[in-house]
Amino acid sequence: MKHYFILFLFFLFTHLFYAQTGTPYTIVISLDGFRHDYLFKGHSRVLDSMATAGVHASSFRPVFPSKTFPNHITILTGLYPINHGVVSNSMYNPENNKKYRMSDAEQVANPEWYKGEFFWETARKNGIITASYFWPGSFMSDESRRPNYSIVYDHYLPYHKRVEGIITWLTLPEEQRPHFLTLYFDATDTYGHDHGPLSDSLFFAVKMVDTEVERLINQLRSINLADSINIIVLSDHGMTPINKSREVSIKPLLDRFKAKAYDTGIFSWIDCEDAQVDSIQYALREFSSDIEVFKPSEMPSYWHYNTHPFFKKLFVLAKPGAELITSNRKMEYENRGNHGYDNYNLDMHGIFIASGPLFWSNYKTGTLNNIDVYPLLCRIYGITPDHKVDGTLDNIEFILKREN
Numbered sequence: 323m324k325h326y327f328i329l330f331l332f333f334l335f336t337h338l339f340y341a342q343t344g345t346p347y348t349i350v351i352s353l354d355g356f357r358h359d360y361l362f363k364g365h366s367r368v369l370d371s372m373a374t375a376g377v378h379a380s381s382f383r384p385v386f387p388s389k390t391f392p393n394h395i396t397i398l399t400g401l402y403p404i405n406h407g408v409v410s411n412s413m414y415n416p417e418n419n420k421k422y423r424m425s426d427a428e429q430v431a432n433p434e435w436y437k438g439e440f441f442w443e444t445a446r447k448n449g450i451i452t453a454s455y456f457w458p459g460s461f462m463s464d465e466s467r468r469p470n471y472s473i474v475y476d477h478y479l480p481y482h483k484r485v486e487g488i489i490t491w492l493t494l495p496e497e498q499r500p501h502f503l504t505l506y507f508d509a510t511d512t513y514g515h516d517h518g519p520l521s522d523s524l525f526f527a528v529k530m531v532d533t534e535v536e537r538l539i540n541q542l543r544s545i546n547l548a549d550s551i552n553i554i555v556l557s558d559h560g561m562t563p564i565n566k567s568r569e570v571s572i573k574p575l576l577d578r579f580k581a582k583a584y585d586t587g588i589f590s591w592i593d594c595e596d597a598q599v600d601s602i603q604y605a606l607r608e609f610s611s612d613i614e615v616f617k618p619s620e621m622p623s624y625w626h627y628n629t630h631p632f633f634k635k636l637f638v639l640a641k642p643g644a645e646l647i648t649s650n651r652k653m654e655y656e657n658r659g660n661h662g663y664d665n666y667n668l669d670m671h672g673i674f675i676a677s678g679p680l681f682w683s684n685y686k687t688g689t690l691n692n693i694d695v696y697p698l699l700c701r702i703y704g705i706t707p708d709h710k711v712d713g714t715l716d717n718i719e720f721i722l723k724r725e726n
């Protein structure tokens with residue numbers, strides 16, 4: 323029996339080895355909240371030169387809502403949030419009373435919330451070894467749904483250690499070495515919230531993440547992989563300045579109707595008696611011109627955000643620069659920055675840069691959609707997805723060299 327097992331392991335490793343030989347390498351780096359226009363302002367020498375030498379999109383459109391978790395998961399599943407399940411950073415499932423919050427490690431690891439197939443799952447099914455130095459959803463409690471190598475999220479882990487972790491994985495023997503990797507840095511989001519977009523502090527964060535990209539490239543050079551790795555640098559959303567005078571506090575109005583709000587900050591679902599829907603919608607619209615109030619059937623179709631079991635009767639969305647307060651707590655980011663607004667608002671757009679052997683050089687293009695990254699990754703690895711995907715390869719394939 324033992325012999326058969328050793329033989330099995332031998333075939334497994336030789337299979338993986340041969341399956342991986344010739345497999346492209348790709349690292350997807352997410353710079354959280356890096357707005358499309360932070361580049362070329364004198365604080366991102368390395369990213370600017372990558373953008374000039376490789377593929378650079380004028381902006382990178384998030385899906386609605388332009389929040390961190392829904393977008394990171396769209397990028398690696400090719401699905402709209404209503405289809406991959408993470409419809410917001412905070413969620414409440416009325417069927418089992420479970421709550422999802424980014425800070426709740428147990429629920430963030432609970433695979434029940436994640437209905438889509440991440441690219442690392444697709445890749446693993448196709449014999450490609452994968453690794454992640456952080457990505458929302460990358461540390462599910464079900465090992466089979468994680469990258470082959472992943473780390474439980476540590477917000478305070480120094481950035482250089484993340485880069486070193488990537489290099490350690492890439493120096494493993496070929497039969498254990500990942501060919502698809504993700505890397506994540508939060509600084510541009512954190513500083514954008516705390517100090518506002520285009521502030522000196524924000525550009526300090528731009529320089530910080532630029533230094534880490536340089537560190538990665540230098541270390542890839544030292545292990546002779548710099549020329550054979552495809553690097554995609556992208557962000558999940560942008561950032562817009564918040565004006566304190568545009569705080570819209572709707573709690574007293576909702577209390578008057580005994581209506582309940584789910585979520586606060588940029589948008590909220592409102593639950594109430596059926597007979598009150600029209601009155602509450604009317605009252606909210608009268609209350610402030612800095613919010614929009616929709617019944618699900620009235621929501622813009624380009625949001626792809628009108629039907630989901632977690633949704634309620636009315637959806638209230640702040641206009642860019644305004645904030646919606648549905649509880650007694652104060653506004654989160656006074657006079658600084660926030661995101662989550664309409665995904666066609668240009669301030670919500672992030673960056674997309676790609677360089678490496680598969681991508682065109684010196685190639686400028688217009689806005690790309692983040693939902694099309696999953697089909698692009700499938701194309702890079704020669705995989706045909708075996709399930710329905712919302713993203714479209716035709717919208718992004720032109721950034722790849724034709725001979726690939």
Ligand SMILES: [Zn+2]
Binds near residue numbers: 511559
């Ligand atoms: Zn984010």
